[in-house]
Amino acid sequence: MSDTVTERPAAQHGVVKDLSFLNRWLPAWIIAAMVVGLFLGRLVPGLDTALEAVKIGEVSLPIAIGLLVMMYPVLAKVRYDETHRVTGDRKLLGLSLVLNWLVGPALMFALAWALLPDLPEYRTGLIIVGLARCIAMVLIWNDLACGDREAAAVLVAINSVFQVLAFGLLGWFYLQLLPSWLGLPTTSAEFSMGAIVLSVLVFLGIPLLAGFLTRTLGERAKGREWYENTYLPTIGPFALYGLLFTIVLLFALQGDAIISNPWDVSRIALPLLVYFFAMFGVGLLASRGMGLSYAKSTTVAFTAAGNNFELAIAVAIGTFGVTSGQALAGVVGPLIEVPVLVALVYVSLWAGRKLFPGDRTVPIR
8 A cells, every 4th residue: 555654653653552451441441431420420419510510612611621631642642743744645635524524414414314203303413413523532532543643633623624614504404405405394503603613622722732732842852752752651541531531421411311311312322323333434445445554544434433522512502402302412422422433443453454454554463
């Protein structure tokens, strides 16, 4: 494959070398975090009110802190002086844009209508989830699967720009124009541009700036060898600590809704499951078919499969209300996405050896 020579060997990826214990048992930690969150939400009176007392936009401040802690170590690992090789890769950029902004929203629209024809609120919530492309947790999944960090940073930045420019237009198209063309009921919704911009600035802008400054100043003061062999291994585990902390809080906040509406949650979960697996599979196979390396193919697949649940929840709550079915669908999104994408990390590592023989970016386990 022509682009593999520019990749660094997978053995140099910090997650594989330094977080092997956490990585090996990550599914168990995820399940434990979910259970702890559910019990906290049920057993601690007023916890949900306390967590929601202070917000950034419509996202609880403790959850926002967890997300920032989760994202900073990953963005600190990016070699920003190597991102130029990604911006010149037209195949990677073009495929990612098509998957994220054409295929993803269209697939979620089709699944929502096919599987939730009798539940308009949940259907609308899922369509909003499909429009919110991932700018946060995808960095964790990409790093665990030994994807291309520089490519992930560039694709996430591009998704952020498109999110600001295209979210409102796509919402109008999929909730009003396309249903009217197909003779289906339409949904009137006005999205807050402020919520979209705030989501991008907080959940990508802050950790991206911190990661860039840390690497730039750290390498300038102590050199790249110290930065990558001493500093990064020290902060690396905090990405997963932040992830687990965020999951505990999400389940604590939404435990009552999940436990009280198990059938509704299962109805919402089905199209989400199909969506995540389909987008990942299409992304990985399409990338391989275009001749991209394992590392870049993995990055394309995860950026296509992941969604920006912070934005989806904020938009659903701001537009339809905190107790709405649209908000519940937005909340169920990450609760299904997290365990599924953890599973897809292992699928990616297994598929890499099968689909990319001889590729030096395939991680060695």
